[in-house]
Amino acid sequence: MKYKYLILKQPNVEIITQLAIHNIKQKELARKIGEREDETSRAINGEEAKRFERIRNKIFDYFQIN
Numbered sequence: 001m002k003y004k005y006l007i008l009k010q011p012n013v014e015i016i017t018q019l020a021i022h023n024i025k026q027k028e029l030a031r032k033i034g035e036r037e038d039e040t041s042r043a044i045n046g047e048e049a050k051r052f053e054r055i056r057n058k059i060f061d062y063f064q065i066n
Helices: 013-021 026-033 037-044 050-063
Strands: none
Touching (some): 026 050
């Protein structure tokens, strides 16, 4: 019997916290940083492709997270 392992992606808690503090929805954040809503959501929710890392960096810059 073959087993498949499910690897769960971890949402970025720092970004989610900043969204709550600033009362900004992901949709609004995507517009403010000039990215697509679906890709911004994937970046926040821990997808590992390079483009999502680039989007996370834009989000960190936007919220001034080090």
